[in-house]
Amino acid sequence: MILSTALSITTTLILVAVLLNLARLVIGPRTIDRVVALDTMYINTIGLIVLLGIQQRNQIAFEAALLIAMMGFVGTVALGKFYLRGDIIE
Amino acid sequence: MPFIAEILAASLLIVGGVFALIGSIGLLRLPDFFMRLHGPTKATTLGLGGILAASTIVFSVQDPGLSLHEVLITLFLFITAPASAHILAKSAMHDRVPFQGGQEDPLLHPANLVPESAGEYHAAGLDLPPPGEPLPGEES
Numbered sequence: 001m002i003l004s005t006a007l008s009i010t011t012t013l014i015l016v017a018v019l020l021n022l023a024r025l026v027i028g029p030r031t032i033d034r035v036v037a038l039d040t041m042y043i044n045t046i047g048l049i050v051l052l053g054i055q056q057r058n059q060i061a062f063e064a065a066l067l068i069a070m071m072g073f074v075g076t077v078a079l080g081k082f083y084l085r086g087d088i089i090e
Numbered sequence: 091m092p093f094i095a096e097i098l099a100a101s102l103l104i105v106g107g108v109f110a111l112i113g114s115i116g117l118l119r120l121p122d123f124f125m126r127l128h129g130p131t132k133a134t135t136l137g138l139g140g141i142l143a144a145s146t147i148v149f150s151v152q153d154p155g156l157s158l159h160e161v162l163i164t165l166f167l168f169i170t171a172p173a174s175a176h177i178l179a180k181s182a183m184h185d186r187v188p189f190q191g192g193q194e195d196p197l198l199h200p201a202n203l204v205p206e207s208a209g210e211y212h213a214a215g216l217d218l219p220p221p222g223e224p225l226p227g228e229e230s
Binding site (some may be wrong): 005016020023033035036037046051057059065066070081084 | 091096097099100101103104106107108110111113114115117118126127130134135137138141142144145148149157159160162166167173174177178180181182184185187
């Protein structure tokens with residue numbers, strides 16, 4: 001009972017956080033602001049998937065969360081490198 | 091599930107969610123790029139750390155044995171978050187993204203100027219306000 005209430009509250013908080021990231025993704029004045037917003041959105045999405053895994057008592061969700069963490073890191077590094085040098089692998 | 095474990099997991103979940111929300115508010119509200127980079131990289135790793143710790147408690151109580159999937163994600167995030175933040179900050183500095191007062195060089199920020207070197211600030215084409223006045227561009 002307590003845990004399910006806490007799960008609902010935390011899901012709401014993270015959904016609001018994702019909406020705020022979306023606002024920064026839309027209004028961000030430069031490309032690099034949008035890259036940071038996208039990186040934060042990745043991290044918040046990992047939180048949502050972990051919450052789903054707790055709610056369904058399902059361990060498979062963690063594999064998905066780990067995959068998204070890796071893809072998010074690689075994507076952020078590639079975008080930052082492209083913004084810095086105009087090329088990813090030189 | 092024991093009552094104490096449930097209380098502990100619930101409070102960790104709430105703390106994690108609040109930290110994630112604070113990081114995203116900082117991303118939306120802070121005035122310049124480098125401050126916006128600071129908010130999420132600290133707060134969301136702490137927030138996600140809280141949520142993953144709660145998940146560790148729940149699955150360790152539920153199943154026999156310790157559940158260590160979540161520690162893997164936590165470790166990975168704690169290693170990669172500073173690395174990606176460093177790359178983004180380096181990209182922004184090479185692109186000469188301006189700081190809060192409109193200056194591009196961090197050494198020219200008025201907080202870094204001793205009074206004798208205020209001439210450098212003028213040489214860079216920036217007007218140093220008289221003491222007590224806000225810095226240029228600080229209101230925006």
